[in-house]
Amino acid sequence: MRLEPVANPSIARSLGFPAAALLLSVVVASGLVLLAGANPFATLGLILKGAVGSKFAALETLNRATPLIFTGLAVAVAFRAKLWNIGAEAQFYIGALMTVVFGTSALGLPGPQPLVVMGFAAIVGGAVMLLGPVILKTRFGVDEVVTTLLLNFIVLLFISLLLEGPLKDPMGMGWPKSPRLDPDARLPRIVTGLRLHWGFALALICAGAVWVIEKRTTLGYEIRAVGQNPRAARFAGIPVNFVLVKTALLSGGLAALAGFSEVAGLKGSLTLDLSPGFGYTGIIVAMLALLHPVGVVVSAIFVAGIFVGADSMSRAANVPTYIADILLATALLLMVFAILLTRYRIVKG
C-alpha cells in the first residue's frame, strides 16, 4: 500500500470525503444507539429538535457555541503553527479568574470601561499561561503537549484553592463559588429578553480578526511558514521562536476570552464546573473546521448543537448523553482521515 499525491483535487473530492466522514460518524453513533435499545432515527430527531427545534433551543445552542468559538480559534491558531496547545482549558479558567477578580472589585469606571479592563486582564492572563510552556519549548526543548496538559490539572486545583479560600463568596452558603460580578461588569444581552449575550458577537469579531491576521498580515504568513517547515522558515529569515511566542500570546488570549465571556456574559461568577471541557472540545472544533477561522464558527455551532441536543435527548430517551462525545470523537478521527484522502490516493504495491 502506498499513498500517491493527487495533483489537483476536484471539488467533489475535497468536499465528498469530509462529508462522508461526518455521515459515517453518524452511522457509527447510530449503531451505539441501537445498542442502547433505542431507535437511531428517533434519537437523531430528538437531538436535532433539542438543538434547533425552538427559539429557546437555538439560542441555547448559540450560547453553548460561544466559548467553543473562542477555544476553537485558540487551538486553530496554535495548531496552524504546529504549536500543540492542549491547555485551552487552563487558559479558559485563568481568563475567567481575571474576569472575576477585576469584575468584583468595584472599579468605579463609567460605561463599558470595566468590561474592557476585565477582557484585557483575561487576555493577558491566558497569554501568560501559554507563554510558560512555549518558553520551555523554545529554550529547553520541552514538549508543549505534556506541559500544557499537566497545567490544566494544576490550574483547576489552583482555582479550587482560591474558591475555597480568598475568592470564596461569603454569601455562597459554603458552596465553592466566587462572589457575583458587579452589575456594571456584565456583558449585556444583544436583544433584550433573548438569552444571548454580547460574548457571541465578540466571538464572531474575533473569528473575523483571526481570519484577517492569517490572510492579510505578515504574522499570518509567518505562522503558516513555521507550521509547515520550521527549518525552512528559519532559513528564510523568519524568527521562528519569536513567531511561536506571538502565536502563543494570540492563542492563550483567545482561550481566555472564552472564560471572560462565560463569566461576564452568562454565569456571573466563577465555579469549578464553569467549563464542561470547553478547552478540549475546542480541539475537535478546530480540527472539524480544518483550522479555518470562519469554519471554526460553523463547526462550533455544529458541535454545540450536538451537545445541547444530546442533553435534551437523553432526558427523553434512554440513551446516555456521552453519545455526543462518541459521535464527535469519531467525527474527528474520520475527518483527519478524510482530509488525507482529499490530497492522496491509496494505491496498491
Next chain:
Amino acid sequence: MDIVDILLSASFWAAAVRIASPLIFATMGELICERAGILNLGIEGIMVIGAFAGWMTVYMGFGLWSGVCVAMASGMLFGLLHGTLTVPFGLSQHVVGLGITLLATSSAYYIYRLALPAVSSPPRIVPFKPFEIPVLSQIPIFGQAIFNQTPLTYLAFGVVVITAFVLYRTPLGLALRSAGDNPAAVEAQGLSVTALRMGAVIVGSGLMAVGGAFLTMSAFDSFFFEMVNGRGWICIALVVFGAWRPGKALLGALLFAAFDALQIRLQQTELGALVPYQVFLMIPYVLSILALILMSRRAEVPAALMIPYNRGER
C-alpha cells in the same frame, strides 16, 4: 508525624509501590510505542477503557485474570485503530492520539451508563488480594514494601524486565529501536517498519490498558468517572524522565509514586493543617513538569519519533 518517621515506615513504601504499579504498566506501554517512533497520546483514554473493561468483566461474574485479559484486549483494539491511522496513513500523531483518548473515554462512560443506568454509588467487585512472598517479605522496610503486593504489581515489575530484555537483548528489540531511530535502515534490511510500529503501538496500548485495570481491580474495587485523572499524561512525562530506558523509567515511576504517597501523608501532619490540600494535590503534576525540564537537555529522543515513514521517500 515527622517526615523521617514517614520515610522509615514500611507502609509508606508499600503505598509508593502500589501507586507506582499502574504508572509502570502504562509507562512501559508508552515507552515501547515511542521507541518504535510513535507518540501515543491515546494513553489517557486507553487507561480509562482498560480500567472500565477489566472491572466490568469481573463485575459480570468472570475471574480477575479474565478481566486483565479483556482490559488488555480493549487497549489493543484502540492501539490497532491508533496504529492504522498513524503508521500506514501517517496522520498527525497528536490529533489521532487525542481523538483516541476522547473516543475511548466516552465509550467507557457510555457503556457504563448503559449497563448501570441508575446507580448512585458505584458497585464493587472483589479485587486482587495481596500475595505475601515468604521469607522475602520479612526483610525490613523494602521487603515488606515490595513483597506483600497484589499479583498485578509483581506483573508490573515483570513487564519492565521483559521490556528491557526484548528491547536490548533480542533482534526484535534492535529492529524496534531502529524503527524509531532510523526507519530507512530497517527497511534496507528487509524488515517492515509498518509492521514493527503497528506491533509496538498495539502491544504498548495493551499495557496501558492493564495499567488502567490496576486502578479498578487492585488499587480500588469500583469504576468511577475521572478516576485516571491525568495519570496517562504523567506517564508520558515519565518516559521522557526515564530517557526512553525501561530501568530509568521504572525508577522515575517509583520516585514519583513516593512523592505522591508522601504528599498524601503530609496532608495529615501539622503542615497539612496550614497548607490548603490543593497544594499537595498539585505536587505530582508540578513534579512531572520539573522532571521534563530537568531531563529534556540530556535525553536521547528517538530520532524518528513523530515522523511518519513513507517507503520510497527520501
